[in-house]
Amino acid sequence: xxxxxxxxxxxxxxxxxxxxxxxxxxxxxxxxxxxRPPGHGGTSRLWSFQSxxxxxxxxxxxxxxxxxxxxxxxxxxxGRQSNExxxxxxxxxxxxxxxxxxxxxxxxxxxxxxxxSLHVYNITRGCNVxxxxxxxxxxxxxxxxxxxxxxxxxxxxxxxxxxxxxxxxHAKRFGLMYIIYDRHVWGVYNQxxxxxxxxxxxxxxxxxxxxxxxxxxGALRRTAYWTGRTPPTDFGPCPKWRGHFAPVAxxxxxxxxxxxxCGSPRPIPDRWRFGPSVMYWQSGxxxxxVQQFLTEEGQYTGLVNGEFGSLTFQxxxxxxxxxxxxxxxVWDPATQNKSKRAVGVRTPSDIVVDPLPTTVAPDQExxxxxxxxxxxxxxxxxxxxxxxxxxxxxxxxxxxxEWEIVSTAISEPGGAVLLTTAVPVGEWSYRxxxxxxxxxxRVVSEPQQVSVVxxxxxxxxxxxxxx
Numbered sequence: 001x002x003x004x005x006x007x008x009x010x011x012x013x014x015x016x017x018x019x020x021x022x023x024x025x026x027x028x029x030x031x032x033x034x035x036r037p038p039g040h041g042g043t044s045r046l047w048s049f050q051s052x053x054x055x056x057x058x059x060x061x062x063x064x065x066x067x068x069x070x071x072x073x074x075x076x077x078x079g080r081q082s083n084e085x086x087x088x089x090x091x092x093x094x095x096x097x098x099x100x101x102x103x104x105x106x107x108x109x110x111x112x113x114x115x116x117s118l119h120v121y122n123i124t125r126g127c128n129v130x131x132x133x134x135x136x137x138x139x140x141x142x143x144x145x146x147x148x149x150x151x152x153x154x155x156x157x158x159x160x161x162x163x164x165x166x167x168x169x170h171a172k173r174f175g176l177m178y179i180i181y182d183r184h185v186w187g188v189y190n191q192x193x194x195x196x197x198x199x200x201x202x203x204x205x206x207x208x209x210x211x212x213x214x215x216x217x218g219a220l221r222r223t224a225y226w227t228g229r230t231p232p233t234d235f236g237p238c239p240k241w242r243g244h245f246a247p248v249a250x251x252x253x254x255x256x257x258x259x260x261x262c263g264s265p266r267p268i269p270d271r272w273r274f275g276p277s278v279m280y281w282q283s284g285x286x287x288x289x290v291q292q293f294l295t296e297e298g299q300y301t302g303l304v305n306g307e308f309g310s311l312t313f314q315x316x317x318x319x320x321x322x323x324x325x326x327x328x329x330v331w332d333p334a335t336q337n338k339s340k341r342a343v344g345v346r347t348p349s350d351i352v353v354d355p356l357p358t359t360v361a362p363d364q365e366x367x368x369x370x371x372x373x374x375x376x377x378x379x380x381x382x383x384x385x386x387x388x389x390x391x392x393x394x395x396x397x398x399x400x401x402e403w404e405i406v407s408t409a410i411s412e413p414g415g416a417v418l419l420t421t422a423v424p425v426g427e428w429s430y431r432x433x434x435x436x437x438x439x440x441x442r443v444v445s446e447p448q449q450v451s452v453v454x455x456x457x458x459x460x461x462x463x464x465x466x467x
Contacts, residue, residue: 037086038178038185038196054154062154066162069110074173075228081172084215084233086189090262091137091237091248092127092330094280094313098250099221100141100214103174111155113144126281127245127330134177137248139219140212147182147207156181156210167191173225175218180211188215220254231257238262240326241334245279247326249317274333275343282308286343290331293341294319353432356448360423366450368419370409370432382435384408385419390427390449403431427451 054062066072100123122142125135134140145156160181163171168188171179178187183205186193199205216234217223224230234257237246242265278286287308294300299322300315316335317327323338336342353370360366370383386403409417419432432445 037088037187037189038180054150054157058150058154059158061151062158065110065155066158069106071106071110071159072162074225077173077224077230078228079230081169081224081230082233083168083172083188083191084175084177084217086177086187087216087235089132089134089137089139090239091246092279092328093136093138093248094124094127094310094329095138095250096123097138097214097219099175099217099219099223099226100138100212102221102226103212103214103218104141104143107143111143111152111159127279128282134213137246139214139216141214142209142211144208145181145210160186160210164193172230173223175215175223175225177213177215177218179213180206181209182207216253216257220250222254222257232259234258235261239265239328241266241268241332243268244326244332244334245328245330247317247320247328249327252327268333272333272337273340273342274336277333278308278331278343280308280310280313280329286331287312289341289343290316293339353445356430356432356445357450358448359451359453362425362452364423365420366423366430368430368432369416370419371416382408382410383417383419384433384435385421386431386433387421388429388431388447390429403433423450423452425452 104123123135123138123140125133127136129136135142145152147153160179163174163176163179164186168176168186168191171186171188176188178185178189180186180196183196183198184193185196196205202208215223216236217231220234222231222234236258237248237253238258239246239262244265246262276286278290283306285306288304288306290308291300291302291304291306291312294312294315295304297319299319300312302309302311302315313329316331317329319339320327320329320335325334325338328335331343354368356368357366366385368385372383384405385407387406388403406421407419409419427449428451429447429449431443431447433443
């Protein structure tokens with residue numbers, strides 16, 4: 001996660017398609033800049049919730065759906081509810097926070113949607129997308145509602161009118177921070193609907209779904225609808241180092257609200273050695289490196305498949321907690337420096353091979369010992385002994401001029417391997433090869449010619465020649 005200052009950041013709301021742009025600012029005198037909330041600087045106006053396309057019957061049905069559904073239930077606050085400030089995304093989380101997931105279930109119980117839409121209109125998003133989005137830390141939800149479908153449009157407009165009326169009374173009960181629909185955004189922090197600029201597509205303009213972003217109290221299910229109490233503002237977790245994500249772990253955040261804004265994160269020390277960060281939803285070779293390392297550390301038991309999913313995220317968090325780092329779930333510079341496993345930065349593996357002999361007896365096996373150090377991927381996954389027949393050898397394997405594998409040993413961290421093979425009569429060249437992958441290998445010992453030297457031979461005497 002790089003610096004996100006002095007440029008336009010985008011909110012990926014529905015995968016990579018739905019984007020909400022907000023301007024970030026970086027005053028020179030300010031230690032840490034804050035992104036402006038969605039709708040900042042937009043046209044302030046009273047937005048008509050009356051659906052132009054929905055007939056009266058659809059609007060009446062939308063009212064009945066809301067009244068009969070569970071959204072209008074829940075607890076009521078005992079006192080006045082405050083307007084919580086805009087707190088932008090700073091963390092990465094490969095899961096759904098409990099308050100957001102519970103609100104989605106209330107919506108589905110009130111307004112059923114086809115099952116296939118739930119695979120698109122959900123909560124989590126990849127953390128490798130540029131910009132800021134509460135989806136990346138499990139604190140936002142998209143819900144299907146098309147403006148060109150009268151029934152869905154009437155449902156959305158009636159719901160939003162109910163949530164935002166009376167100073168956002170019901171929106172505060174659920175802990176909603178802002179809402180976007182049909183090119184309009186409403187924030188609990190400014191209590192008004194603002195028109196957004198045209199983003200181009202139907203999805204970018206939020207004309208096929210409603211976007212809900214939650215406060216930390218709402219995301220963690222601590223608001224009045226669930227508890228009957230109005231908690232003080234929770235500003236959520238803070239990043240410890242510059243360019244890092246904040247640690248998001250619901251079980252650790254539940255009892256530890258933070259009632260003051262984040263300070264300036266620490267600068268990354270110059271002595272740290274690290275490569276690109278690896279995070280949720282990424283795939284490829286760097287993810288495999290991380291998965292293999294975590295497997296060796298006993299933190300990951302899933303497939304080493306190069307897909308950074310929730311299991312890999314949880315394994316990274318466990319490793320970070322074990323070594324005393326914030327559990328960001330991202331293979332970030334701090335984690336790479338601590339583990340000495342910098343993604344994309346390779347160091348030679350320490351492989352020491354005993355000298356190969358030049359001769360062996362006919363009944364003696366060739367035995368080669370090697371010690372293997374380093375960590376994967378520098379450490380090879382196996383070490384093997386290969387041989388090549390010398391000129392003049394006939395009817396023997398390897399005489400085609402290709403090296404033949406005669407012994408293989410799986411390498412273990414910090415362990416020794418022993419390679420053994422019987423040596424046929426004749427002269428052969430042997431070498432030790434380290435195998436990194438099925439297609440990548442490197443020779444770690446120079447080819448050595450080995451000959452079989454027979455013991456003293458007793459000549460065979462023909463009995464008929466004996467006088």
